Amino acid sequence: MPELSFFILLQREFTIASRCTQQFLLPVFFFCLVVLLFPLGLSPSPELIQTIAPGIIWVATLLAVLFSLDNLFLEDFEDGFIELLIFSPCSLPVLLAGKVSGLWLIIIAPLLAISALLSVFLGLPVESLSTLMISLLLGTPILMFVGAIAAALTTGTQQNSMLSTLLILPLYIPVLIFASSAVQNAATGLSASPQLYMLSALLVLTLTLAPVAISSALKIGLSQ
Amino acid sequence: MILVNWLNKIASPQRFYLFCGKWTPWLSLLFFILLSLGLYGGLVTAPADYQQGDAFRIIYVHVPAAWMSLFIYIVMATNAVVAIIWRIKVAEVSIICCAHIGAYFTFLALVTGSLWGKPMWGTWWTWDARLTSELVLLFLYLGIIALYNAYEDKRSASRAIAILTLVGVINIPIIHYSVVWWNTLHQGATVSKFDKPSIDTRMLIPLLEMGVAFSVYFFISLFQRARNEILQREFNSQWVKELVKEKSNA
Amino acid sequence: MRDFIAMGGYGFYIWTSYALTFFVLAINIIISRVKRRQILNELSNFHQTQAPVKDE
Numbered sequence: 001m002p003e004l005s006f007f008i009l010l011q012r013e014f015t016i017a018s019r020c021t022q023q024f025l026l027p028v029f030f031f032c033l034v035v036l037l038f039p040l041g042l043s044p045s046p047e048l049i050q051t052i053a054p055g056i057i058w059v060a061t062l063l064a065v066l067f068s069l070d071n072l073f074l075e076d077f078e079d080g081f082i083e084l085l086i087f088s089p090c091s092l093p094v095l096l097a098g099k100v101s102g103l104w105l106i107i108i109a110p111l112l113a114i115s116a117l118l119s120v121f122l123g124l125p126v127e128s129l130s131t132l133m134i135s136l137l138l139g140t141p142i143l144m145f146v147g148a149i150a151a152a153l154t155t156g157t158q159q160n161s162m163l164s165t166l167l168i169l170p171l172y173i174p175v176l177i178f179a180s181s182a183v184q185n186a187a188t189g190l191s192a193s194p195q196l197y198m199l200s201a202l203l204v205l206t207l208t209l210a211p212v213a214i215s216s217a218l219k220i221g222l223s224q
Numbered sequence: 225m226i227l228v229n230w231l232n233k234i235a236s237p238q239r240f241y242l243f244c245g246k247w248t249p250w251l252s253l254l255f256f257i258l259l260s261l262g263l264y265g266g267l268v269t270a271p272a273d274y275q276q277g278d279a280f281r282i283i284y285v286h287v288p289a290a291w292m293s294l295f296i297y298i299v300m301a302t303n304a305v306v307a308i309i310w311r312i313k314v315a316e317v318s319i320i321c322c323a324h325i326g327a328y329f330t331f332l333a334l335v336t337g338s339l340w341g342k343p344m345w346g347t348w349w350t351w352d353a354r355l356t357s358e359l360v361l362l363f364l365y366l367g368i369i370a371l372y373n374a375y376e377d378k379r380s381a382s383r384a385i386a387i388l389t390l391v392g393v394i395n396i397p398i399i400h401y402s403v404v405w406w407n408t409l410h411q412g413a414t415v416s417k418f419d420k421p422s423i424d425t426r427m428l429i430p431l432l433e434m435g436v437a438f439s440v441y442f443f444i445s446l447f448q449r450a451r452n453e454i455l456q457r458e459f460n461s462q463w464v465k466e467l468v469k470e471k472s473n474a
Numbered sequence: 475m476r477d478f479i480a481m482g483g484y485g486f487y488i489w490t491s492y493a494l495t496f497f498v499l500a501i502n503i504i505i506s507r508v509k510r511r512q513i514l515n516e517l518s519n520f521h522q523t524q525a526p527v528k529d530e
Contacts, residue, residue, distance in 0.1 A: 149391055153384050157374035167367040167388065170360045171395050174402035181406065202398070209394065213387055216308075220383050268478075278482035285495040328502050336491040343487050441499060448506040455513050465521050472518040 005090035006098035013102025024068075028110045031064035035118050046123050053122035054132075054183035057115055061136065062172055065143040068107055069168075070161045072100075072151040073218060082218055093211035096148070096218070100211075104144045112136055124187055131186035131196070135179040138199040145210035146171050152214045156221025174202060237454045238463045240314045244447035251444045258437035265430030273427075279343045284430055286336040288438040289329045290354075293361055296326035296442060301393040304386035314450070316382035317457065319389060320372050321449035325442055327365035334358055353407035357400045364392045378457060 017024045038056045039049055049056075076082050076099075085095050112133060119132055150167040157163065182195035233239050266284035273280040300322035306315035337355055338348045349355065368385045375381030458464050481488045 146391075149387075153371060153388060154374065156380065156384070157371075159374050163370055163374055166363070166370055170363045170367065170399070171391065173360060174395070174398045177402040177406045198402075205394075213391055217384065217387050220380050220387070223377075223380055272482060277484060279484040279487060281481065281484075281488050282491050285491055289495065325502065328498055332495050332498055335494060339487045339491040339494075343484055445502055445506065448503065448510070452506055452510050452513055455510075455517065459517050459520065464517065468514060468517045468521055471514050 005088070006094050006101075009095050009098030010102035010105070013099060013106060017106045024106050025110065027064040027068035027107060028114055030067050031060050031111065032114060032118065034060040034063055035122070039122075050123040050187070053119065053124045054128075054180040054187065056122060057119060057132065057183070058135075058139075058176055058180040061111065061115070061140065062143060062169075062176060064111065065107075065140060065147060066165055066168060068103070069144070069147040069151050069164070072103070072148055073155045073221075077155050077218075077221065082222065086219065086222065092215040092218075096152075096214045097145075097207075097211040100144055100148045100214070101141075104141050107144075108137070108140055111140065124183070127189070128183055128186035131192045132183050134196055135182045135192075135199060138196065138203050139175045139179040142175050142199070142203050142206045143172060145206045145214075149210055149213045149217060152217035152221065155218060156223075175199070178202070235312045235314055237313050237317075237458050238461075241451055241454050244451050248444055248447050251440050251447075255437055255440040255444060258433050258440060262430045262433035262437055265426070265433060270427045270430055271424065276344060279340065280427075282336055282340040283427075284434045286333060286340055287431060288435045289336060290333040290358065291435055292438050292442060293326055293330040293333050293358065295439065296322050296329060297361070297364075297389075297393065297396065299442075300326065301389050304389040304393075307382060307386045308390070311383075313457070314454075316379065316386070317450050317453040318446065319382055319385055320369070321446050321453060323365055323368045323372070323385065323389075324449065325445050327362065327369060329438075329442075330358060330362040330365055334362060351407065353400075353404040356407070357403045360399055360403070361396070364396070368392070 035056055038052070042048060042052075073082060086092055088095070115132065115136060116129060119129060120126075124132070147164070147168050150164040150171075153167065154164040178195045178198045182192040182199070185192040185195065234243055262284060266281055270281070272278050300319055303315040303318040303322065306312055307319060334355070337358070341350060341352075341355075342348050368388055371388055372381045372385050375384060455464060455468075479485055479489075
């Protein structure tokens with residue numbers, strides 16, 4: 001019953017999240033603060049802020065996802081949960097995909113709400129809002145799954161967060177480029193569909209390959 | 225069949241160690257011959273470029289270094305596949321050696337590119353698609369090295385970087401094309417002066433010679449580094465003990 | 475000869491990039507040679523301390 005095991009892990013993430021809500025809201029606060037820093041660091045001029053708004057939102061999203069992935073597997077690793085998963089009859093990639101998807105579902109709703117609000121603050125036209133939402137929906141799972149690979153790779157080592165950041169960020173570049181240029185196009189009244197198609201292609205590629213990479217990376221960490 | 229047999233033989237760390245030792249002097253000789261031919265051709269006989277004058281001569285170190293930075297990643301990814309599927313020790317060792325050499329070449333490609341850009345574009349750095357993706361490549365190499373150093377057990381470390389290398393090899397084309405797209409989107413006016421429809425053979429031949437010379441250099445350095453790693457990993461085996469005894473007596 | 479060094483005014487850039495390239499390539503080889511000597515020394519010491527235990 002591989003489908004079922006996927007949902008069990010997904011549900012488990014929700015259970016954990018409901019017990020410590022704060023931990024899962026922190027990335028969203030972090031997101032707000034990063035966005036706030038840009039106007040303060042540059043200038044309050046609306047034209048400038050509006051032109052770089054897609055970039056700001058996407059850089060902030062990227063950092064928030066990074067932040068939420070920090071020590072993704074560490075707790076499960078230390079209390080032996082990952083070992084249980086490895087020895088379970090269900091396929092490990094499916095189980096881990098369930099875990100990461102659960103985390104994504106928890107984070108995405110507040111992130112969507114808050115970025116809609118902030119896009120108004122940053123002066124993005126209302127027409128581009130739907131594109132922003134779609135790009136977030138397509139882009140953040142990629143960020144999550146790719147980030148989970150790096151989190152899994154660093155689980156077995158002593159140094160965690162800085163190292164996984166160094167490993168992940170280069171791999172985030174395509175998402176950043178396509179997503180922010182989609183929003184940019186939408187803001188200037190152009191069609192954003194090429195970028196969104198690209199993001200969808202990347203999403204499919206990531207969803208197919210990343211779980212396998214995550215599971216083999218975790219096995220290495222376990223053999224340490 | 226002969227090739228498979230040969231590969232089976234060479235996959236043993238001891239055989240590979242001896243193989244590297246035997247070939248290094250010959251490769252060094254080849255390297256110096258090619259290097260002197262390439263340098264003489266590039267710096268002396270090649271005519272000055274009609275547009276860039278003598279500044280184009282940086283091509284003879286810049287372009288081979290950039291080629292090598294990609295070529296080494298391909299070699300590294302091949303080793304990663306072999307290391308993951310067959311768990312061959314020599315392949316595991318080679319990955320990290322490749323990463324170090326690749327980082328050196330990528331760094332060189334960036335710095336020489338910048339030194340070429342200064343007289344040609346007027347700035348040390350532009351957000352040109354190739355320069356940017358080369359910079360990303362450097363970070364990929366550095367990430368691989370950092371991950372390797374973070375693990376205590378070197379066999380696990382090798383398998384971890386093998387996975388990271390494969391993730392990278394899928395991503396490199398995507399990163400490259402996304403950066404190209406980003407670049408054409410934002411600064412369509414930049415004229416890439418490197419795109420030449422035709423190149424004089426007197427210019428091209430030294431370039432190829434330097435390219436081959438750098439690849440030979442890569443194998444020399446790979447062999448040296450792999451020998452070091454193998455000695456460290458196999459320190460407890462009989463052949464290493466005998467070899468070390470021999471060396472310390474000599 | 476002077477023309478050769480001046481490289482049509484681009485001498486600085488050309489010679490810096492060539493010097494840097496060969497410096498880095500040389501350093502890379504030198505580092506691994508030094509490391510090899512260190513490893514051989516360390517292993518030789520290590521094996522000598524190990525050897526008596528094995529003989530007994």
